[in-house]
Amino acid sequence: LHLLVSSKEESLEALRVLVEHGADINAIGKEGWSVLHCVARCTPKPFESIRFLLQSGVDPRVKADNGWNALHFLANYCLDPAESMRLLLEAEPTGADVNA
Known part of the structure; x- marks a missing residue:
């Protein structure tokens, strides 16, 4: 999953197929990033x-090895992060930690 979403190509359909076939969406890659971090950092x-x-159950609060959560990656690398940030902040059960 990490390689797929880090490719800078739109990969939603491939992501769906992998998740539907049991890929672990909360796995941490060798860089210390979750799949959510990779999407927030690398997907245009x-x-x-x-x-x-989020609908598949990813944990929006997980932190990368550098202490960043997905909000940090969006704020630093996404050209238009507002909608994606709103999704994370509204996510259940407690949303992303804005104070992380």
């Missing part, structure tokens, strides 16, 4: 992929 328009991951 991450909104749909983030929504899919």
Whole structure:
């Protein structure tokens, strides 16, 4: 999953197929990033992929090895992060930690 979403290509359909076949959406890659971090950092328009991951049960609060959560990656690398950030902040059960 990490390689797929880090490719900078729109990969939502491939992401869906992998998740439907049991890929672990909360796995941490060798860089210390979750799939959600990779989507927030590397996907040009991450909104749909983030929504899919949240609907599939991804943990929006997980932190990368550097202490960043997905909000940090969006704020630093996404050209238009507002919609994606809103998704994370509204996510259940407690949403993303804005104070992380």
